[in-house]
Amino acid sequence: MKATTAPVTLTGLKKACSQCNLFELCLPFGISETDFLRLDDLVGSQRKIKRQQPLYRSADPFEAIYAIRAGSFKSDVLLEDGREQVTGFQMTGEILGLDGIGTGVHSCNAIALEDSEVCVIPYARLEEFARSIEGLQHQFHKIMSREIVRDHSMMLLLGSMRAEERLAAFLTNMSQRCTARGFSPTEFHLRMTREEIGSYLGLKLETVSRAFSHFQEKGLISVQQKHICILDAEGLKKLIQHQPCMH
Amino acid sequence: MKATTAPVTLTGLKKACSQCNLFELCLPFGISETDFLRLDDLVGSQRKIKRQQPLYRSADPFEAIYAIRAGSFKSDVLLEDGREQVTGFQMTGEILGLDGIGTGVHSCNAIALEDSEVCVIPYARLEEFARSIEGLQHQFHKIMSREIVRDHSMMLLLGSMRAEERLAAFLTNMSQRCTARGFSPTEFHLRMTREEIGSYLGLKLETVSRAFSHFQEKGLISVQQKHICILDAEGLKKLIQHQPCMH
């Protein structure tokens, strides 16, 4: 009902993809050299989103998907009674907005965790391009499929892991994604609060905080507020698979 | 490592889609009349799967997606230590196998809950058809997107609902899907065990059983083993949104 009045900036920018160093994480990956140059016309525009502002909200009409060029986001779904579930944290090169294709309306909120910038990819144009660029079609399908697989592994986490296993899996995943982006796998800043991590992992913020403290006591990580150092990555991974008791 | 030795039957059958009464739930939905007839060549073959047998297993190479023509399936992912998470139950008209596109390898198991039959849709052929049939491309994207939205709502369920809310949501969902298939919305047979329901909902089988009993005591449903009658659908829906205490 309420119009989105987020402070956004539109920037018509050509050469969006061909000069972007994120392509190997993003939609253009695996596309032949000749087709690659055509992709600059795929991106409609770029949009800047300030921290805490929505890129889109649940019930907004679906028109485009978004590739994160800079910054990071959370996606969440809400229950009428106010309960929130964070369904994902998105980093540079990742795609947002796929939830809207099925119904023509977004089914979750996408909120910037820091000042961020996205490439707007009008969906109608994407479908058109995908029909002539085989590699683009395939890469798009792969991205959607991987989202499904990721969601399934979150269901596994939420349905059958205990609190510390969940946090260990979260940290391991963050570390991997940092690595893929050329950042340190052992040292990073979390852009989300304990409450948002908790919501993502199906835990309360106090439980997240206690698990962080416990990991620190065990020498697995060092925590200073949002700054995390992973001291024993193998130890964390072992935790994920650990069965508490089986007799 | 182990080859799939499931007792399957291959049936080359023409007119797979144009004579199928499930089309409005399935991949051909929303496709123009002229394109519709071409779809019979999309389906490679049909395959019968006996109860408890896998349609595919995690780590199997991905070659095709499957449309359920008769019967029903569960999908699950396994942790090395043996823990299982059911990620979904699939009914007629629904699509299986989307998890394999991203990596070229299946990431979950699809097991028949009863003797079932699927249409095999070779993925390479689907991509090819989607490039020339606009409606097919769009419908395929919609199906993947809806899968993502469904998974997000499962994450909401697993992350922030209590046991009885989860079961109420499950029963309400089953009822809706029965309705969509022309079956009674108030009376149906569950094809899965309490343990499988529990795995799906992130609960133990005893908790599922107790919740069933409690619903019956409250006059919301009647339960006889796998046979369910919904007596008060509104009451169940109210349960889903109910906040236990807020002061």
Added chain:
DNA sequence: AAGGGGGATTGATTTGCGTCAACTCTGCAA
């Protein structure tokens, strides 16, 4: 018809995480 086995129910007890509450830390603004 009898026997057996998997699935389901129900009860007693335990426990992991949530809840409530007090306190600390950090950063920002006056």
Added chain:
DNA sequence: TTGCAGAGTTGACGCAAATCAATCCCCCTT
């Protein structure tokens, strides 16, 4: 510098669901 607000930590306690265990029921096989 002081004060404040939001985020994070830590402790005490309670509860919902897990665990353990006994029994029942339905269906399949012989």
